[in-house]
Amino acid sequence: xxxxxxxxxxxxxxxxxxxxxVWLLIFFLAPFLIVFKISLSQIAVxxxxxxxxxxxxxxxxAFFEKLGExxxxxxxWLTEDDLYWKxxxxxxxxxxISTLLTLLIxxxxxxxxxxSPQSLRPTLLxxxxxxxxxxxxxxxxxxxxxxxxxxxxxxxxxxxxxxxxPLVILNTNIAVYIGIVYSYLPFLVLPLYASLERxxxxxxxxxxxxxxxxxxxFWKITLPLSLPGVIAGCFLVFIPAVGEFVIPDLLxxxxxxxxxxxxxxxxxxNRDWPVSSAVAxxxxxxxxxxxxxxxxxxxxxxxxxx
Amino acid sequence: MTRGPSWFNVTSLVVGFSFLYLxxxxxxIYSFNKSRLVTVWGGFSVEWYVSLLHNEQLLDAAWVTLRxxxxxxxxxxxxxxxAALVLVRSGRFFxxxxxxxxxxxxxxxxxxxxxxxxxxxxxxxxxxxxxxxVILAHTTFAMxxxxxxxxSRLVGxxxxxxxxxxxxxxxxxxxFFQITLPIILPGVVAGxxxxxxxxxxxxxxxxxxxxxxxxxxxxxxxxxxxxxxTPEINAVCTILVVLVTIGVIAASLATRRQQVQKxxxxxxxxxxxx
Numbered sequence: 001x002x003x004x005x006x007x008x009x010x011x012x013x014x015x016x017x018x019x020x021x022v023w024l025l026i027f028f029l030a031p032f033l034i035v036f037k038i039s040l041s042q043i044a045v046x047x048x049x050x051x052x053x054x055x056x057x058x059x060x061x062a063f064f065e066k067l068g069e070x071x072x073x074x075x076x077w078l079t080e081d082d083l084y085w086k087x088x089x090x091x092x093x094x095x096x097i098s099t100l101l102t103l104l105i106x107x108x109x110x111x112x113x114x115x116s117p118q119s120l121r122p123t124l125l126x127x128x129x130x131x132x133x134x135x136x137x138x139x140x141x142x143x144x145x146x147x148x149x150x151x152x153x154x155x156x157x158x159x160x161x162x163x164x165x166p167l168v169i170l171n172t173n174i175a176v177y178i179g180i181v182y183s184y185l186p187f188l189v190l191p192l193y194a195s196l197e198r199x200x201x202x203x204x205x206x207x208x209x210x211x212x213x214x215x216x217x218f219w220k221i222t223l224p225l226s227l228p229g230v231i232a233g234c235f236l237v238f239i240p241a242v243g244e245f246v247i248p249d250l251l252x253x254x255x256x257x258x259x260x261x262x263x264x265x266x267x268x269x270n271r272d273w274p275v276s277s278a279v280a281x282x283x284x285x286x287x288x289x290x291x292x293x294x295x296x297x298x299x300x301x302x303x304x305x306x
Numbered sequence: 307m308t309r310g311p312s313w314f315n316v317t318s319l320v321v322g323f324s325f326l327y328l329x330x331x332x333x334x335i336y337s338f339n340k341s342r343l344v345t346v347w348g349g350f351s352v353e354w355y356v357s358l359l360h361n362e363q364l365l366d367a368a369w370v371t372l373r374x375x376x377x378x379x380x381x382x383x384x385x386x387x388x389a390a391l392v393l394v395r396s397g398r399f400f401x402x403x404x405x406x407x408x409x410x411x412x413x414x415x416x417x418x419x420x421x422x423x424x425x426x427x428x429x430x431x432x433x434x435x436x437x438x439x440v441i442l443a444h445t446t447f448a449m450x451x452x453x454x455x456x457x458s459r460l461v462g463x464x465x466x467x468x469x470x471x472x473x474x475x476x477x478x479x480x481x482f483f484q485i486t487l488p489i490i491l492p493g494v495v496a497g498x499x500x501x502x503x504x505x506x507x508x509x510x511x512x513x514x515x516x517x518x519x520x521x522x523x524x525x526x527x528x529x530x531x532x533x534x535x536t537p538e539i540n541a542v543c544t545i546l547v548v549l550v551t552i553g554v555i556a557a558s559l560a561t562r563r564q565q566v567q568k569x570x571x572x573x574x575x576x577x578x579x580x
Contacts, residue, residue: 009396012478012479013396013478016388016391016396017392017396017399017405019385019388020385020386020388020392020405020453021392021401021405023385023446023449024389024408024409024449025408026427027424027427027442027443027445027446028408028411028412028446029408031423031424031426031427032423034423034426034427034430035419035423035426038426105322105325106322108314108315108318108322109318109322109323111315112314112315112316112318112319113319115311115312116311116315116319117311122562124319126554126555126558127323127326127327128326129554130551130554130555131326131330133503133551133553133554134330134546134547134550134551135503135506135507135546136507136509137509137524137527137528137531138330138333138527138546138547139329139330141333141527141531141535141539142330142332142333142543143329144531144535145332145336145535145540146329146332152332182325182326182329185325185326186326235414236414239414240414240416242416243415243416243418243419244416245416245417245418245510246509246510246528250531250532260417260418263418263422264510267422267514268513276422277422280419280422280423283416283418283419284419287414287415291411291414294414295410
């Protein structure tokens with residue numbers, strides 16, 4: 001990327017900046033401020049189902065008066081009812097375990113791809129990207145037929161005589177892990193493959209010539225050099241997995257607590273907009289740290305390449 | 307890396323790719339199942355595809371989804387390409403880090419938050435919800451993906467061609483359409499396709515931002531899936547998977563052919579110099 005130097009800009013140059021900028025301000029940033037505002041207001045039986053917390057239309061005087069009336073009740077409520085607290089913790093735990101499992105499964109795949117003949121690599125890369133383009137919902141749905149009690153996996157295991165009675169997998173946390181690993185695997189494999197492919201093979205040959213066993217060479221050379229890819233991939237799995245809704249809803253059980261699902265229920269079933277806004281604000285605060293870390297890391301990589 | 311694959315590498319690739327593809331393959335196979343019991347094979351049949359043609363609700367939803375995806379992908383491509391140009395070319399300006407933050411944040415933001423926040427915006431604006439609000443919502447997150455895809459294409463761009471055009475008196479807008487756009491076109495097309503499939507695929511944001519009369523296909527599929535696996539849904543999914551697969555393979559073949567052509571041209575040009 002070019003070094004950011006101040007440039008003289010024409011009218012067109014300003015318009016180029018302004019159009020996407022204003023669009024994002026209106027449809028991305030402003031909505032968050034509204035979520036924050038509504039999270040401070042009180043529920044009401046009305047449409048929209050909340051009492052406005054403050055309204056700039058009534059002037060600054062009224063604004064400051066209202067400021068005193070802001071209600072942190074929704075946040076207090078979140079700390080009192082342990083459903084929310086448990087949902088947050090269990091989302092982070094489920095996302096963490098799933099990320100680890102994805103890494104364990106994804107690393108050998110990315111490694112195998114980087115080791116495959118040059119001519120085969122574009123095809124393999126294509127094969128990893130293709131599921132990413134296919135509908136997320138469909139890919140999650142496909143697992144229901146496999147994991148059900150009378151599903152294909154149990155049929156196979158029963159006919160092989162490996163088990164005597166069907167395993168209960170669907171509607172448990174195990175099904176959620178499988179769903180997350182399956183859905184997010186491409187996100188981890190792609191950055192990992194990119195960093196493994198660039199790895200200088202002569203380093204490994206030198207280690208081998210000096211009598212280093214392959215596993216030690218992997219531990220001392222390959223793994224540290226692929227670390228940026230590992231970190232980027234893990235962030236790309238972990239961050240969206242924390243707020244995941246579709247997977248816990250379709251594959252998880254009624255006792256699978258994930259914050260995305262809790263927010264959805266609060267909003268669509270209980271129609272409590274202020275509380276679901278408060279849930280969203282806290283979810284965002286939990287995710288801000290990994291998001292900022294991820295962006296810093298990406299920036300560092302970009303600078304190194306430049 | 308230059309060394310050949312070991313048996314371990316081959317095994318992990320075979321196991322890994324089976325894991326990625328087996329569920330989809332099974333879903334496609336069982337969409338041709340005669341039995342209504344989805345997991346019991348009762349012989350080959352296409353009856354579920356035939357019954358789809360008479361399911362008007364599903365066809366309506368599919369039509370809504372296609373229109374939403376087409377409009378939002380197109381607007382998102384224009385906005386996203388502009389954003390990518392700003393990120394790569396515009397140098398420093400006031401609020402630049404806010405701008406790049408707003409581009410990258412939606413990529414990792416949980417969909418429930420995006421959906422909820424946009425819904426609350428539409429309510430605050432007193433905007434009745436439906437077809438257009440879904441388009442606005444999809445455009446917003448899709449433009450960020452387009453921006454990232456186009457940006458990666460712009461970074462490896464030889465700026466001297468543009469400068470040459472401008473030195474020769476070509477106005478900026480004309481330079482963009484005659485020189486910049488043709489070169490970044492593969493990125494722009496890939497961005498459009500990505501935006502289109504993201505919109506086609508989205509359940510959560512659409513559920514929050516839609517209103518009466520604008521039910522999208524994923525919403526329809528979701529509400530039926532909650533009631534259980536049915537062969538009709540398998541058939542719908544199969545059609546979507548086949549369409550997307552054809553699209554992606556065609557696009558990648560086209561890009562590869564273009565690349566081969568480019569390399570051949572370059573070689574020919576260097577050959578002529580010798």
